[in-house]
Amino acid sequence: MAGDPEVAAAEREGRVRSPWRPERARVVAHARRGAGWFKLTLHAPHTAGAARPGQFVELAVLPAGHAGHDPLLKRPFSLCEIRPSTGEVTVVYRAAGRGTRALSAVPAGAELDLLGPLGRSFPDPGRFVPGAAPRLLLVGGGIGIPPMVAAAAWAREAGRDVLALVGARSAGELAALDELRATGVPVEVCTDDGSAGRRALVTELLAGALAGAASGGGPAAGGGEAAPPAEIWACGPEPMLIAVQRIAREAGAPAYLSVERPMACGFGVCMACAIPRAAGPGYLHVCVDGPVFRAEEVRLGDGA
Amino acid sequence: MAGDPEVAAAEREGRVRSPWRPERARVVAHARRGAGWFKLTLHAPHTAGAARPGQFVELAVLPAGHAGHDPLLKRPFSLCEIRPSTGEVTVVYRAAGRGTRALSAVPAGAELDLLGPLGRSFPDPGRFVPGAAPRLLLVGGGIGIPPMVAAAAWAREAGRDVLALVGARSAGELAALDELRATGVPVEVCTDDGSAGRRALVTELLAGALAGAASGGGPAAGGGEAAPPAEIWACGPEPMLIAVQRIAREAGAPAYLSVERPMACGFGVCMACAIPRAAGPGYLHVCVDGPVFRAEEVRLGDGA
Amino acid sequence: MTEPDLSVDVGGLRCRNPVWVASGCFHYGREFAHLFPLSELGAVVTKGTAPEPWPGNPGVRMAETPAGMLNAIGLENPGVEHYLAADAPWLRRQGATVVVNIVGRTVEEYVRVAERLTPEVADAVELNISCPNVKEGGLAFGTSLRETHRVTAAVRQATKLPLFVKLSPNVTSVVDFAKAAEDAGADGVSLINTLLGMAIDVRRRRPVLTNVFGGLSGPAVKPVALRMVWQVAGAVKIPVVGIGGIATATDALEFLLAGATAVQVGTALFRNPLAPLEILDGIRAYMRQNGFARVTDLVGAARTAETAAENLPRIVEG
Amino acid sequence: MTEPDLSVDVGGLRCRNPVWVASGCFHYGREFAHLFPLSELGAVVTKGTAPEPWPGNPGVRMAETPAGMLNAIGLENPGVEHYLAADAPWLRRQGATVVVNIVGRTVEEYVRVAERLTPEVADAVELNISCPNVKEGGLAFGTSLRETHRVTAAVRQATKLPLFVKLSPNVTSVVDFAKAAEDAGADGVSLINTLLGMAIDVRRRRPVLTNVFGGLSGPAVKPVALRMVWQVAGAVKIPVVGIGGIATATDALEFLLAGATAVQVGTALFRNPLAPLEILDGIRAYMRQNGFARVTDLVGAARTAETAAENLPRIVEG
Numbered sequence A, B: 001m002a003g004d005p006e007v008a009a010a011e012r013e014g015r016v017r018s019p020w021r022p023e024r025a026r027v028v029a030h031a032r033r034g035a036g037w038f039k040l041t042l043h044a045p046h047t048a049g050a051a052r053p054g055q056f057v058e059l060a061v062l063p064a065g066h067a068g069h070d071p072l073l074k075r076p077f078s079l080c081e082i083r084p085s086t087g088e089v090t091v092v093y094r095a096a097g098r099g100t101r102a103l104s105a106v107p108a109g110a111e112l113d114l115l116g117p118l119g120r121s122f123p124d125p126g127r128f129v130p131g132a133a134p135r136l137l138l139v140g141g142g143i144g145i146p147p148m149v150a151a152a153a154w155a156r157e158a159g160r161d162v163l164a165l166v167g168a169r170s171a172g173e174l175a176a177l178d179e180l181r182a183t184g185v186p187v188e189v190c191t192d193d194g195s196a197g198r199r200a201l202v203t204e205l206l207a208g209a210l211a212g213a214a215s216g217g218g219p220a221a222g223g224g225e226a227a228p229p230a231e232i233w234a235c236g237p238e239p240m241l242i243a244v245q246r247i248a249r250e251a252g253a254p255a256y257l258s259v260e261r262p263m264a265c266g267f268g269v270c271m272a273c274a275i276p277r278a279a280g281p282g283y284l285h286v287c288v289d290g291p292v293f294r295a296e297e298v299r300l301g302d303g304a
Numbered sequence C, D: 001m002t003e004p005d006l007s008v009d010v011g012g013l014r015c016r017n018p019v020w021v022a023s024g025c026f027h028y029g030r031e032f033a034h035l036f037p038l039s040e041l042g043a044v045v046t047k048g049t050a051p052e053p054w055p056g057n058p059g060v061r062m063a064e065t066p067a068g069m070l071n072a073i074g075l076e077n078p079g080v081e082h083y084l085a086a087d088a089p090w091l092r093r094q095g096a097t098v099v100v101n102i103v104g105r106t107v108e109e110y111v112r113v114a115e116r117l118t119p120e121v122a123d124a125v126e127l128n129i130s131c132p133n134v135k136e137g138g139l140a141f142g143t144s145l146r147e148t149h150r151v152t153a154a155v156r157q158a159t160k161l162p163l164f165v166k167l168s169p170n171v172t173s174v175v176d177f178a179k180a181a182e183d184a185g186a187d188g189v190s191l192i193n194t195l196l197g198m199a200i201d202v203r204r205r206r207p208v209l210t211n212v213f214g215g216l217s218g219p220a221v222k223p224v225a226l227r228m229v230w231q232v233a234g235a236v237k238i239p240v241v242g243i244g245g246i247a248t249a250t251d252a253l254e255f256l257l258a259g260a261t262a263v264q265v266g267t268a269l270f271r272n273p274l275a276p277l278e279i280l281d282g283i284r285a286y287m288r289q290n291g292f293a294r295v296t297d298l299v300g301a302a303r304t305a306e307t308a309a310e311n312l313p314r315i316v317e318g
Ligand SMILES: Cc1cc2nc3c(=O)[nH]c(=O)nc-3n(C[C@H](O)[C@H](O)[C@H](O)COP(=O)(O)OP(=O)(O)OC[C@H]3O[C@@H](n4cnc5c(N)ncnc54)[C@H](O)[C@@H]3O)c2cc1C
Pocket: A056, A071, A073, A075, A076, A077, A078, A079, A091, A092, A093, A094, A095, A096, A097, A098, A099, A100, A101, A143, A146, A147, A259, A260, A261, A262, A263, A291, D063, D064
């Protein structure tokens, strides 16, 4: 809501909203890629032109003109790649339930209605005075890796020192890892079962990277405050985000978390996507106040 | 029901039922053909092997494995062509409502669940003593033409003298006319607007053919009863069937009508497809007692 | 792991498993017998059966709706004498567990059917109280607490078989009706019957169904059915049989976890006549994966202290 | 043919057309204003608004169901003072016709909101009686005839604006509730609010919604909503506003033909924010094709002598 401290903070940090609108997207390519995850390339010029990394689309799971009402609702998906020049965006998703299974049957050439781009982006990576930007650690878990692809490309373009840390249960579930590598940022990989990269949790990689940063030191910050060891952007399952929240707090590192909640509308009218404010009573709303929140803003693990 | 006079008559005339079962059919070909009608070729070996002309299938309108429940029910479609050797059947349908519109989006290669073959067939064209069979007039209106394709092939094979009379509002709505001609039976065509064949109603063609038969005479029947001028098999919109019923009665020609009623199951358990008995109280059921009825059995035009 | 134990005792009716087929969606079973042995089902519930044959309603009896369907069949059925002569012996030969769904327009008619149902021809009785009560002006028995109690008590007197009362969802408090049935001696309640609905043909500008109104069934009604099963299972001591929109094993499990001891598959049979068997397979697989040895251990397993009525927020909708 | 006349007078509220947007599905309209002028809608119905801000329910508030959805938002709203300060002036600048949906936990709370709604800030009031009545033990106002009458009469005293009472479908006889509202001075009734339902997460073996129960909306409920609108339109003299599962022009036409003077589009907005405009286009096209000059001529056009209650067969379902 206007006047909220969260909104003011978000605007200051360049966590922007974009003018969304309904758009009929053409499916340019659609393929199963890993263990149960799919990559979907959409020609959606408005969204491609207006979107910032961290934002999402609400995507129909039945092709445009389909007569059925089931599954009923659009589904939210974070943008993986954003290509204003070709008018294309990609999303990467896991066939998890009825909605995404229906989506996975939509062939290339079909049209899908979407709303986009929605929500608040990651903070502007270029918002720091030159030389004063902390190192940026991107943390992605499983199907939370894809939004890090757009994020990595954006941060690199802004000249940031970026390291991506990604993990999943096993190699096949490292969604969009190739795309992440293609951005040129260094990537550290781990899996629960050791089938790719280190056998570790991605939060252990994060703790390690922060420890390294603390001893190695971040860029010298002008002024009295101690420079943060790093800035963290994270997306992944909620237990991972809770761990990141804790690790970041302990390390004194500013962290931005991309959060999921069940959504009906995706654009701020239904109030389904409430997430408790960390301080004080009441709720923020993931679709308009997020999905990217500063770690201190929200109380995770409320069961939603 | 067993013991019914209708059942006895049907069995005597070779209006058979077949052992139906659920079958997962592959879509071999699927194309829009005329003004809003489509031809669908299915690989469905059980149905292709067991079906007789006049029978139908209950066909899912969403591909197998689709997660949605809407449209919910299968739809009944009469068989247009039956090819036991290749295990294929075809159905021809008009994209009329939500169900058939959803169906029209299913691509070749997809799988569709069906139940088949269902219902009672046309009577066995070979049931007469040699030389005693009356001329067979096939009457098809619009989307009622396709079942006449299988019927024509069957009757020709049985050595019957067949004439097909088909009509529609305009040329583009003469569904499966090419397929009908390909059976080799002579075909007379009419349309409401004169865009193909005579500008007439198909029931006028029927009256004309019966008048010709009455003067030219049918094959001499042994015994005292006058030989019927012809036998009639008809499928088309209900007003057409009502006219056929009247014309046949007046001409003393036995007629078999393929009738439609909204169906939920298609195999005799839900009682949705009731049609009033012509004589006496109570109902017959189109999915198991029909869809092909002897004209005297049913009261048409009851609003269903 | 050993084969999971699917058997259930539902108000004195012992069933191989908890998956039944619903009244009006299986007729008397003959149409399915070439697809699978009827004895593989938990129970067969017959079409609603009256003392005499009923012809059913004229005109259009069916309309599809989003994820559901409306029916106004009007309880077309061949009557109990036909059942006794033709269907009962046949069903017995199939080894099916048979619940006869009974209908009537007066209490006396219900009783007449119930009296004809000996243990030789039926394993249990299901009382369909959605019928119009002609003596009370045509309102359904199932929307009046007093009439629900009265017809249940009368049929209870007339039969020693396990007696299930099938509740209408078209009421403010289904729990009150379940309690009335329990109080009148029912051994169990089955719910839900169909929700009253309608559809209009905008082209012809008249109701699609000749009867104007019809009963809504299918996946569309599942959330309402599940809610009612949850409410009733928390309020009565007799077992609950869950019905309404069950098409998959997941649907059936939702009802069991809510507190139903058995479930019935109705409309889904039209789309997929093998649905009950696929549901059974799915339940078995779920039990193996989650370490349940007995299906009865699933019954009500989603009910916890936090979900008890007194611990819930008050504002439900909106 | 000249442009069809879509204007309607609904209980004294003059609207450009009969297509409104439903409470809780449009918030206070800001999120739509960049897509189309709000003045193109028949009316905007606001989110349910209380005397004070309400936080809404904790946990999972939404679950999708077949062709529908469950919500247990818990009426999160910023309160009437916020409405007056921020939303009302903005809505006025948009030229929107505004119906404020009001909620409360006591009759006094409803009255407090209604008293704040002058003609400067609202064109009409819609009373949402699905709220739990804390003084009566938490049962919704809308499932008690007495409480429905009481709260309606009290709000009637408190406002001169056109007053609509929004009825709950979770009752045995919605007609009785419509009559109670009419009797207590309502200018119209809107129906339906959501059907009470639930869903269970079989993986976690617990209800999907933290609140256990939620309100079912969307195409799944359309047949029930349409039936209730048909029943009520035949029983009261005040206009009926039809709500429930309206997603297309055909859906809207069904409600108008059943007897609704206006309709509200709710859940469909989530899938398609432009749905109301597409529905309007479709209604216009239908009127042209079928030779209707005034949309009011469509209202109730499917009601004929044959479909009158007394001429219907008695056995509806099964
Ligand atoms: C902002 C945002 C971004 C997302 N980005 C991605 C992404 O890039 N890739 C991806 O695979 N998934 C993403 N998700 C989750 C995705 O939207 C699907 O909802 C989830 O995969 C469930 O799949 P389904 O619809 O097939 O499940 P269903 O069983 O059909 O879903 C049932 C209902 O529950 C809701 N639901 C279930 N799980 C979730 C969840 N985790 N988050 C939100 N709602 C849920 C669904 O929206 C739906 O309404 C995102 C969610 C949000 C909120």
